[in-house]
Amino acid sequence: MALRTTAVLRSSLSKWAYNLSGFNKYGLLRDDCLYENEDVQEALRRLPDHVVDERNFRLVRATQLSLQKIVLPKEEWTKYEEDKLYLTPIVEQVIKERKEREKWEKEY
């Protein structure tokens, strides 16, 4: 029972933090906000084309909104439940491959 309460509490806490962070008001997803370092760039290369196109659309829209100092109408905000991590698993894979490479270079 205590466990379940904790889980519910945690989920509502993260939902609150998610809404507080504000990027969802521009229609962005969490993975749209990743800093584009080399790993992320490599991961973006591995995405299917249509996913990259959708990402670019969201980024352009967000820039436009930010310039105009407005946000999307509330029904178009990204919902916490709908925010799927489309990039993070690939970034993790890229980092794993880089670590493997670096480990090899160090050892031989």
Add this chain to the structure above:
Amino acid sequence: MSSKNLALPFVRHITIRGYAQAAPAVRKEAKLQTSVLPNKTFVAAVDNGSPVTRVTIAFKAGSRYEPQTELGLAHVLRSAAGLTTKNASAFMISRKLSQIGASFNASGDREFIYYTLEASQENLQEALVYLNNIVSNQEFRPWELSDNVSRLKFDILSLSPQVRAVDLLHKAAFRRGLGNSLFISPKKIGKISSESLQHFASTTLTPGRCAVSIVGGSQDTAALVAQALQLPASGDAQSNASTYCGGELRKEMGGDLAHVALAVPGASAGSPQSLALAVAAKALGNGPVTKWGADNTPLAKAIGNIGPFAAAGFNVSYSDSGLFGIVLSVPKDEANAALKAAAKLLKNPNLSADAIKAGKNQLKLQVLSEAESGVSLSELLAVQGLYTGSAKSPLDIAKDIDQLSSSDVSQVLASVVKNKVSMGAAGNLAFVPYVDEL
């Protein structure tokens, strides 16, 4: 220190030298062992005591199994060998193999794909782990395939025009199935999706279509290699039965030379006719036997003195069909005369007994000298296993060649040359006659 050396009695030195002897050189009989595992994988081994072991894993996954909508799959598949699989990354595969001095290559023909590993005996076990990782659970990640595109382009750019002529000949002769090109068409590069490759691999790289052969290792090692492979159990790609249609395909590429391949339908692999035709192909001619020497083969004599040219008989056998004919490279201006003379010989080859005897000897030499190289021997064993379900040692093949009489060869030859001639031509075709003009 020197005093200590002197302290060693001279007599004792002599006894040591006397008793020490070189280990007796054991002349190992390199016996060929074959078997079929319960999962229908064919396994062959020749333990010849070589310090380098060659392992070949071959599959019936050549270009003839490509569907007509996805031509070029087989080329992409063999070029994708060594990319990241479920078990190991491309980086680790290449680094680990080079760290232990092993060498790996993937090659293919119309019927099969061969994954061949060469490693020294002491590093064999580790190398086999990586061979297994390369072959099983291939993933074909889309971004790695697109990084691989330049390799495909290079493959196509480095094709010799003779190879193109023979490729066109197959297309003209069989249209589909065996007619599928060995190489991806330039327009298809980058358009073969990971999914279709995955589908092709899962229907062709299966245990029932697999042969494992090992040269310089034991039968048990080969069986272990075969059993360790993680392959999809089901799925069986079918190829259309090859029917010989006959025809002509030409590719005008410019240049000074015309390269032409002429052929009639030959015999299928493993049949006695195919061996007779192989002898006949050698008997027709294979270029001069001494460097810069005169070419005294029947083919060269038929073409006559037209300046520099190269001509050779050729014979290929596949599981259900084959081709027998002539490959010719001539300067463009002499193409007409040379090609007509060669076609006349192909349609009516009156090979003398001496020519056939020379052909037998040359074929024997070729079979035996190819077997000297471990890689080609191990691929040869795998091919035989996949074609016929058994394997013969090169020595036995040479004995079979000996037993052919010249009348056998002429009979088989007379029966195949009655068929329609097909032609594939590449290069400068300005003066190359069409096949009905021959």
